[in-house]
Amino acid sequence: MSIDQSTAARVAKLARIKVEEDQLPALASEFNTILGFIEQLSEVDVEGVEPMTSVTPQRLKRRVDEVTDGGQQDKVLANAPDAREGFFAVPKVVE
């Protein structure tokens, strides 16, 4: 399977990473190298094999559904590039 420039552009868009137009050919070629390496997996007979969901057979723990944390607004916002009036600030989303 070969990745062309428009696919590379689509993937960059999905990943929300800006890639300049002139860098797309190089990116597509890198993808193809890596996917070529991954392609070996098609040799493996996986008929009837369950995809792994957990590497250790432990059951996930359950706990009572109750509030265990909170009330730390100042700490939550402390590292924000732009925080105002107790909120994260972002560019206008809705007109």
Added chain:
Amino acid sequence: MAELNKLGLAEARDALRKGDVTSVELTEACLTEIEGAGALNAFVHNTPEIARDQAKAADARIKAGDAPDMCGLPIGIKDLFCTKGVPSQAGSRILEGFLPEYESTVSGNLLDAGAVMLGKLNMDEFAMGSSNETSVYGNAVNPWRRGNDEAALTPGGSSGGSASAVAADLCLAATGTDTGGSIRQPAAFTGITGIKPTYGRCSRWGVVAFASSLDQAGPMTKSVRDAAIMLEAMCSHDPKDSTSADLPVPNFEAMLTGDIKGKKIGIPAEYRMDGMPEEIETLWAQGREMLADAGAEIVDISLPHTKYALPAYYVIAPAEASSNLARYDGVRYGHRAKLDQGDGITEMYEKTRAEGFGDEVKRRVMIGTYVLSAGFYDAYYNRARKVRTLIKKDFEDVFAQGIDAILTPATPSAAFGLGEASDDPVQMYLNDVFTVTVNMAGLPGIAVPAGTDANGLPLGLQLIGRPWEEGDLLNTAYALEARVGFVAKPGKWW
């Protein structure tokens, strides 16, 4: 006591308890050494004031007779661990200026035990790399050189700063993390010991996530005994990590008897790779002989899906990374790009991530996005997860045959020159060919220095153990270490 920074954890602990030395003295010796080792670029955020305070507190605890094993021992912390109020950037520009409001469980366990934090250690960006060349801080440098050749070598990656710092005696030990080999490969490249425990032994809480189903923390130390001491202090059950194992943590050090009589050591045929250097073959053969000499039974085994571990890893790890790294959006923490007039939220995401991530991280996030995207999910991601099931089954089958541990080379070569392998991503990925299977199967694995190559560079062997049997694995490694008698140290040029 001369050159306190050269001590290992066990020796320093014993000296502290006897009153022969203080934590303040140990800490000062390391701080002086770190100051003179800028050329190694191992420590990237120094915390001398914190270290001095912690050392004083540790000395008081020791005096009061309340001293766990790690009390007063100065160590370095990989930049991937969130440390309260201390920069924790995961080697990335996107986390520039980030000061965590909390402490990771693993570093917290160490500090609670009285360990002294000297600073944060260099690493590949988001732990994605095998040479420490993807770091925003620049390359960490291996203290070892090829004879008199002055060419700078990689300490390996991603825990390159940790490996360099321990090998150069800038600290007594360091934390590392291992997603595909990031503790064991750098340990092998720098002549030190590194263990990745069973998945779930160490809490992942507060460790910046790369690939959550593969990531594990572990110690990087100057000996197997030190690894046992530090691993025990790092492990705990943590309700804040749903995959953390609710199992008692044994006293690993007490299990180091050196007696491995009757243990069955498997030698997997599939690890004999085409084009493997002769000296790696020889090292592996010597390891077999040493373990046999210690009374172990050497058994030829087969792990048939070995070849597919690396390609499956390069689907699963990027897929998980693309999801984990979606949080770097320029909103909650870290870098946000300067926006142009009219830019909306999508432009903010795209520009922030383009500026904040380095090339290798972008590459992996996008590969992960691709293999998870509609139409390719089954062909790539689900297939890789099925292959992962088969890889784990390979190990289960040999353990069911009574194999106690598996001996393999740690890396396909000795440390290479910085810049020598960074052009071709796939070539770089091959560094992890012997270590990545262990992460895929969630098993414990340890790298032990086992010899040197023709240029005098260290080479390591890897032992792989049964799940949750780190104590037994460490004991086998201890028996190997005793027979290898590796004492070489890098000559000081920095």
